[in-house]
Amino acid sequence: xxxxxxxxxxxxxxxxxxxxxxxxxxxxxxxxxxxxxxxxxxxxxxxxxxxxxxxxxxxxxxxxxxxxxxxxxxxxxxxxxxxxxxxxxxxxxxxxxxxxxxxxxxxxxxxxxxxxxxxxxxxxxxxxxxxxxxxxxxxxxxxxxxxxxxxxxxxxxxxxxxxxxxxxxxxxxxxxxxxxxxxxxxxxxxxxxxxxxxxxxxxxxxxxxxxxxxxxxxxxxxxxxxxxxxxxxxxxxxxxxxxxxxxxxxxxxxxxxxxxxxxxxxxxxxxxxxxxxxxxxxxxxxxxxxxxxxxxxxxxxxxxxxxxxxxxx
Numbered sequence: 001x002x003x004x005x006x007x008x009x010x011x012x013x014x015x016x017x018x019x020x021x022x023x024x025x026x027x028x029x030x031x032x033x034x035x036x037x038x039x040x041x042x043x044x045x046x047x048x049x050x051x052x053x054x055x056x057x058x059x060x061x062x063x064x065x066x067x068x069x070x071x072x073x074x075x076x077x078x079x080x081x082x083x084x085x086x087x088x089x090x091x092x093x094x095x096x097x098x099x100x101x102x103x104x105x106x107x108x109x110x111x112x113x114x115x116x117x118x119x120x121x122x123x124x125x126x127x128x129x130x131x132x133x134x135x136x137x138x139x140x141x142x143x144x145x146x147x148x149x150x151x152x153x154x155x156x157x158x159x160x161x162x163x164x165x166x167x168x169x170x171x172x173x174x175x176x177x178x179x180x181x182x183x184x185x186x187x188x189x190x191x192x193x194x195x196x197x198x199x200x201x202x203x204x205x206x207x208x209x210x211x212x213x214x215x216x217x218x219x220x221x222x223x224x225x226x227x228x229x230x231x232x233x234x235x236x237x238x239x240x241x242x243x244x245x246x247x248x249x250x251x252x253x254x255x256x257x258x259x260x261x262x263x264x265x266x267x268x269x270x271x272x273x274x275x276x277x278x279x280x281x282x283x284x285x286x287x288x289x290x291x292x293x294x295x296x297x298x299x300x301x302x303x304x305x306x307x308x309x310x311x312x313x
Contacts, residue, residue, distance in 0.1 A: 001084040004092045007116045013090055015046025015120040018113060023052050024167045025073035026082035028187040029125065033155050034086045037123050040153070046120055047089040051112075052079070053096040059219065060096050071221035073170055073186075078193050081278075085188075105140060114148045121151040177224045179281045189231070189280035189313070192220070192261070196234075196272050199262050208298060209268050213243070213261040213279060222259055229282040229308040232265045234275050240313075241265035242304050243279060246288065266305060282313040 004010055017037045023030045037048040054076050058067035074082065076093070083091055094100060103111075113119045122141055141152045165185050173182040174190060183189050192213065199210030215222070223245060230243045246260040263279065265272070285304060291297040 001080075001088055002090050003080065004090070005095070007092065007094075007112055010092070010116065013047050013049060013117065015041065015044045016049045016090070016117050017041040017044070017046050017121045017123060018049040018051065018117060018119045019123045019125075020051040021125065022056055022167070023050065023079065023083065024056065025170050025186055026079060026086060026188075027165055027167065027170055027185055029155075029165045031086050031187060033123060033125055034083070034088050036153070036155055037121075038087055038089070040121055040123065041089070044120055048087075049090040049092065049117065049119075050083065050088055051092045051094060053094050055096055056219070057096050057101065060098060061101055070219065071171065071175075072217075072219050073167060073174065073190070073221055075193065075217040075220050077216060078191055081193070082188070082191075106144070109141070109144050110148070114150070119150050121153065123153045123155060125155050171221055174221055174223050177226060177284045179223065179228065179284050183281070189282060190223075191281070192222075192279045194261075194277065194279075196263070196275050196277050198273055208301060209265060209272075211263045211265070211272060213263055213277065215259065215261070222261070223281070223284075226287050227285045227304060229285055229311055229313070230263070231280045231282065231313060232263060233278045233280070234272055239265040239268055240308055242285065242301070242308055243281070244288070264301060266309070280313075282311060 002011070017040045019033055019037055021030075021033075034048065034050070037050075040046075041048045056067070056070060056072060058070050061067065080091065113122060122145070124138060124141065138152065138154045145152045170182050170185045173179075173185065179190060192215070194213045194216055196211045197214060199212045200208075225245050225247070228243045228245070230241055232239045232241050242264050244260075244262045244264075246262075247258045263277075285307060289300060291300065
């Protein structure tokens with residue numbers, strides 16, 4: 001997958017089949033759109049293109065209201081990895097600013113989609129709107145397509161268990177600790193990418209390999225406090241383990257430095273400190289417990305390990 005960070009340094013893309021959107025979560029609905037543009041691109045000898053935005057538009061347009069408490073399913077790094085796995089061929093990450101937000105839908109189509117990208121076809125999700133004041137929609141695109149010689153397609157709603165899939169619905173599931181439901185909506189395991197550092201020293205002295213996972217972005221959504229079954233990938237190595245979250249809920253004053261994410265990977269021989277890790281959430285196991293000492297904690301960790309090892313993931 002090729003990645004571009006503006007429209008002025010694009011390389012020629014043959015017969016681009018283009019879609020736009022934030023794609024937070026890269027959920028099952030997003031994957032349906034990517035699958036559609038890839039299929040169409042193959043049929044016209046072209047390539048798929050996604051135009052996405054960073055930071056999230058709501059963070060820029062409504063910083064004191066809708067954007068203030070918006071926590072995202074994916075960091076930018078996570079989203080790039082998921083889009084690559086989904087088979088997207090070209091990703092354009094637009095620096096979303098108030099100036100960019102003021103571009104009218106007709107100027108976006110004429111000056112960017114047509115003049116810079118030479119779009120062959122534009123694909124949008126159900127009820128998708130774009131441009132200044134969200135004035136652009138499917139009918140508007142179709143009308144301009146006849147003038148600028150591009151085709152337009154709308155992808156219908158993607159339903160799972162009779163519920164419309166959306167990033168908002170997934171965020172709600174994660175914030176309630178309903179990991180398995182969120183994973184079903186996502187069609188992959190919820191993930192956090194971060195760097196590992198030294199964890200609880202008392203546990204280490206008692207032969208428990210505890211590590212801290214550092215959060216990359218302030219607005220990354222973190223599930224509620226508690227203990228979770230996870231899979232940890234470091235390079236080409238993969239380990240089952242448990243993850244404990246503390247201090248995840250701070251309302252409007254949440255600060256990522258106060259959130260503690262501690263990992264205990266199983267069957268690890270070498271030190272993982274200082275390495276990048278991708279952690280995939282499988283299931284919420286239990287709430288936090290106050291222990292009288294390290295022996296009690298080790299006994300509980302043993303019980304947690306038995307439970308996690310019985311899970312298939």
